[in-house]
Amino acid sequence: MGDGGPGGGRSGGHGGVSTVPEKSPAESEQSGPSAAIEARGLSAGYGRVPVLRDIDLEVRPGEVVALLGPNGAGKTTLLRTLAGYSRPTSGEIRLFGEPCNRVPVYRRARRGVSFMGEERHVFPGLTVRQSLRLVRGGAESIELFPTLADRSRHRAALLSGGEQQMLALALALARAPRLLLIDELSLGLAPLVRERLLDTVRETADRGVAVVVVEQNARSVLSRADRAYVMRRGEIVDESPASRWLTDLDGLAALYLS
Numbered sequence: 001m002g003d004g005g006p007g008g009g010r011s012g013g014h015g016g017v018s019t020v021p022e023k024s025p026a027e028s029e030q031s032g033p034s035a036a037i038e039a040r041g042l043s044a045g046y047g048r049v050p051v052l053r054d055i056d057l058e059v060r061p062g063e064v065v066a067l068l069g070p071n072g073a074g075k076t077t078l079l080r081t082l083a084g085y086s087r088p089t090s091g092e093i094r095l096f097g098e099p100c101n102r103v104p105v106y107r108r109a110r111r112g113v114s115f116m117g118e119e120r121h122v123f124p125g126l127t128v129r130q131s132l133r134l135v136r137g138g139a140e141s142i143e144l145f146p147t148l149a150d151r152s153r154h155r156a157a158l159l160s161g162g163e164q165q166m167l168a169l170a171l172a173l174a175r176a177p178r179l180l181l182i183d184e185l186s187l188g189l190a191p192l193v194r195e196r197l198l199d200t201v202r203e204t205a206d207r208g209v210a211v212v213v214v215e216q217n218a219r220s221v222l223s224r225a226d227r228a229y230v231m232r233r234g235e236i237v238d239e240s241p242a243s244r245w246l247t248d249l250d251g252l253a254a255l256y257l258s
């Protein structure tokens with residue numbers, strides 16, 4: 001359940017950057033019914049080892065969806081399958097309404113899927129500024145994190161873990177994703193950094209991006225999320241509004257152990 005951070009609700013006010021597409025009126029109208037990503041009866045695993053069983057999941061534009069569950073529940077496997085790194089053994093994934101089981105990672109990326117894995121995706125030999133210049137819109141996305149602006153001439157390899165994760169998120173957002181899949185957002189990072197990253201995740205969704213996030217600190221992520229799926233042994237065992245578990249963290253812990 002993590003170290004229980006201060007939570008803090010859906011704070012905003014860090015200034016908007018134009019790297020993430022604004023919702024058009026038409027998209028706003030659609031954002032209720034049309035899912036950014038949808039999985040139905042999804043099963044997947046590693047070689048012959050089944051891990052995910054009969055997963056149903058849906059994430060709409062503008063939503064932050066938390067993926068919760070104990071170690072080994074299958075959260076990473078599910079994110080990787082949604083991103084295209086692992087192929088389903090049965091069931092269907094639809095991306096923005098289109099079937100995509102056989103669509104490779106790079107083509108999902110072109111359709112607006114961005115995956116942030118546990119390993120921080122930065123270019124160790126480049127400075128912060130050089131890294132962000134590689135991506136159109138990167139120069140603006142540095143504004144998301146004042147700390148990064150202060151470190152703009154530092155090589156990524158010399159940044160702290162938190163700064164590296166800020167850079168990884170800034171790079172992901174500079175690519176203007178429509179669907180952001182984030183694994184272990186704040187693993188090993190200080191609570192303050194975690195809260196800052198989660199605020200940015202919430203603000204990103206508020207600009208119309210669909211976000212799925214795995215985060216060990218349930219309280220912190222639930223305070224920014226709209227809904228949560230709880231996984232156990234490769235299955236989704238609960239789907240609820242985030243507010244339900246935010247007010248019953250003991251119940252959530254019991255569900256992990258049951």
Ligand SMILES: Nc1ncnc2c1ncn2[C@@H]1O[C@H](COP(=O)(O)OP(=O)(O)OP(=O)(O)O)[C@@H](O)[C@H]1O
Pocket residue numbers: 046049051069070071072073074075076077078
């Ligand atoms: N490369 C792999 N090959 C075979 N089995 C794997 C592989 N990666 C994970 N698994 C197994 O798949 C199951 C789910 O693992 P997964 O990493 O998806 O869970 P998780 O919920 O993300 O766990 P954690 O919170 O500990 O990161 C586990 O039983 C794990 O041992």
